[in-house]
Amino acid sequence: MSWERQPGHQQGYGQWYGYSGYTHQPPMPVVPREPVPPAAAEAEEEKPPPRLPGRDRYFDTLRAVALIRVVTYHTFGWAWAGMVFPSMGIMFALAGTLMAKSLERPALTVVRSRMRRLLPPFWFWGFFVVGAMLIHDWMPGRQIVYWIVPLGDPPGNAWAEQAWEILWYLRTYLWFVLLSPLLLRVFRLAPVPVLLLSLAPIVVFRFAWQPPDNRLGSALTDLATFLFCWILGFAHRDGVPARLRPFAVAVLSLAAIGFGGWYAFTHQAGTGSYDLDDIPLAQAFWSAGYVTLLMWAKSYFGIDFAWLTRFRRTDRIVTIFNSRAVTIYLWHEIALILAVPLIDQFWNVPAFERYLPLESQWFLFGIGWILIAVFVLLCGWVEDVAGKKKPTLLPGGGRAAAPCGRTATMGQ
Template structure:
């Protein structure tokens, strides 16, 4: 355990809900390992080829149920952000200041990633790499950014949705779930092509609101509640997928007419209820375990680099493919064969090593917060709020454009012009507001 991790672990406030930090670390780690296991890449004289294991091995689709843990991440995000917002407002702050402060923690490592992709794409082109290979590499490395579009949106909406939660409580996620079902009905039964596009936001908001309810006790972590949610969610999940119209896989892959994440469906919400029940069920045991210095130190260490871990894990795949495939270090094998399955072990080990090296270089930007910039009571007026909304909107537009850009080659820096203008323009606007309204540094 490093000195900084030990220092932070020893000074954890006694009222902190350590179990939430554990769930966040488990969720992101599961996403990373799941992505690494789900990808296959082969190499021949025609170049690199790849896809999702879910396409060629149907038996792996049920395994996405424990690995699709984004609902768990939104759940703990709701819990943590409700706690943070309540504390911020209690100290005299306002909603705009909180949104600026909270989104900065997400956008700083994201900006570093996009800058790294641009530099890497430019260097690869100067070294003679094929444009098609650069386009595919940038697309693969930026896969995690689709999640940030939804998460940054729900974080920015937190002051409004938390106020709605205080008035209506659990009725909010119930209504949101009904709206998700209506979107599914419009798309699957009424054949409205874009009838469920709103589910990209509504479904994740529903899970996020459950985090609010857990935080303030409206969703009590009692055994009876936990067992009911776990059993009810799981039965609904089985009925909706095995019996009903939804696919078993909780991860999208090419060739499926209906996908459970693109856009999110009722089946994904059933999985979210199941995971919420399990999380509540294990809370007491988890908190007891985290009183031990060793486990809590590991959780603290992971959470220190949590965003970098998530953002750079697909870059590790790109580097691993270029280093290992077709070189004889890791021989090609038929995806799904016994030899290919056995090679998953050294494949994971190599990617873990590459990711560790990437974190050693880039995680410092996530941790480099400097003296705490407390925006309490400093962001007032119409214009700062309007500029904050414009900045976040531009950032989301840029990330969404990148998510939809596909594998084409988008120029020397690998990123579409629309992404460069929207995202980095939004970052500049948000940076201006933060600098203008941050308190002066202590002398």
């Protein structure tokens, strides 16, 4: 959900500064700089990042591909998709990197900022989902508090399960945000040992103690599954991967991938599938090895995908995916749900029935993305408001009409 921001979670990766030519001036007196108060620092963080070289397009591209893979998986249900590209592990690692960067400022300020960026889009989305469930005979109890702050899985009825079951990601992300000040302090005491030991909880949960089958157990399992990826984000921010020997990184990463794959294929009895989403231990090790290679390659080879900015349309798409990550994640299941009855209506048009592949899952995939784009236009501005930015239809463009008939300047 990243995602973490991630989606609604990223803060930008810094700015490049340069100086143009100037005429000779006498030296200016040096004036001591006043310390920046926390409130001013937070306001500075909220300023939109520059579009061109200020952002790390490698990370931005990974996040965009991760979101595409999530929608693809929820459309086709391919068990192998998580092995080809473990989206959730990647998004947690990217969010961990950004969190470590932000924690250079006071922890309380950072946590408050992250929650402010996440909760308003969640509340806006939840208003429609909860309202629809109430219409369909759902009556909430005290657990409705989780629709305000999703520290546990929000309750819902079976009718809307496909929509709300994705909220585990937001719940896990929120807990990682709250725990990050402590986790980062522990990590910096012994970076490599703590990183390796972060896989221990999921091993304990599998072989020594099984968490209870309730909200607490689900939260503990998801935290343990992706703990390594989150702390790997810390490690990348602190430059740890670049200091490791390539041979050791390759051997340990491939060993983790190998173990995760072996465990997934040999423990299908419970689910009948090798889908990593159903096998937390396999998910943890496969994601750990895969994401480690991605992070190490970036540090070792200096990958930044700066060339992407030469392709304006592709670069714009990546920008939109990153600026609307929370919107895409929250609304994509609803888009896929609505695509089904919409396609059913196409059968009533003889030309559509004759020439369009209405029975194809690929056609559903395409219609789903059209509806996702509609939701991005209608609802994405909430992410701007949550980030204290001027609401826009699409980031990085010119001028366009904002929702509700108001006009707003587009671009960042």
